[in-house]
Amino acid sequence: MAFIGSYLALVGFGPTGWGWLLLTAAAMTIGVSICGFLAGTVIGSVVTFMQLSRHMALRWLADCYTTVLRGVPDLLVIYLFYFGGSAFLGSIGGLFGYQGFIGMPAFLTGTLALGVVSAAYQAEVFRGAYKSVARGELEAASAVGMRPWHKFRRIVAPLVLRYAIPGLGNTWQLVLKESALISVTGLVELLRQSQIAAGSTRRPFEFYLSAVILYLVVTWFSSIVFRRMEARTTQGVRRAL
């Protein structure tokens, strides 16, 4: 009981509590995850277009992209963007006569790394979804005279999105959990804030436990949102099972 009392004082919202800081950090986690996920959607769509392209070189390039990014630890990708980005910025600074170290902004690093990694997963999700769009619907769209872009916007994109939502939900959960790795670049998201709090209070157990709980709340909530979206987009679809 004493433990619970002191725990609540530690992570609560009182004068000595870390509650607000943890919640702000959780918001940062969600923010960087959303930015990374959206960046991944954009890159992933491009990769999907390449995968479905008629040119073999483009298909091969897209295959390489998804194989490499899904096969390499995400931590390495983060290191690449963080240190590689800093070196790149440094060389640009050198052009303008600045010799010092230019750190890569942590939020940008996070967004880029999460985007590039999740793009590989999202591309596979989109490709699978496109494959399950019935041929007949595409032919029907052409038959009523839709031009490619028109057909894409009215027929292909809505159908692909419908089939892709379960897979996108999984990818989102993945991005959310991966965002914890961004803490190594110093971005104060949930894990980093817990580290800071654990360091200054010497109570790591309580803070990492709180981080686990907050992550669980976010993943649980987003699974509900994605289930709702799935129900919404599959309205009027007959189910076999």
Next chain:
Amino acid sequence: MTDIGFMWDTFLTLLTGVPLTLELAVTSILAGSILALALSLLAVTGGATGRNIAGAYVFVFRGSPLLVQMFLIYYGLGQFRHGLQDLGLWWFFREPYWCAVLALTLNTAAYCSEIFRGGLRAVSSQEIEAARACGMSGVLLFRRIIVPIAIRHALPAYGNEIILMLKATALASVITIMEVTGLAGKLIADSFRAFEIFIVAGAIYLAINFIVTRMLLLVEFWLSPHMRMRLQS
């Protein structure tokens, strides 16, 4: 052409981390699979209580980042040092290696138990009925009929999980374990040549993944002779 020389040196350095990466992966996959088997059996045969317990375990370990779990075990449990010393467990939780193995094991057990559960569910009731009709029951039925069929169903997803675990061992580097990613991170921080080192480290991981996927395909081939027979006829 100094780059090639640098990359070769990097390669030789990173190669020394490969045994540790493999060791982490193999230990935690083996231990995790045993735990996962117990969990999936609990979920399938344990009634409502068993299902709830297994479900809660899966929810907690799949819903939170592995890195946080690792920190909770390594740094968090360090807070209870005296209690652990009294229990005689401190030697285990003192070592970052064992903490990483424990976190990886608990994490993969959650994912694997879902895979095994799906595999067990995929055994059709007719096959079980047929086995019962032949007089098998209990452990014999389980060993001869259910497990082999379930393994066949679960193998592709299990293979994916093995690859994911290989990648996940990289997180152990954050708690000071110098496996491939740890060495790569150190090299990058020292030399700031992120791109070259990324290429070399990435190539090592891809090579390991490639070998593992080939081995899994081979296992799949061995386990499904009946499918091959059908193809040939």
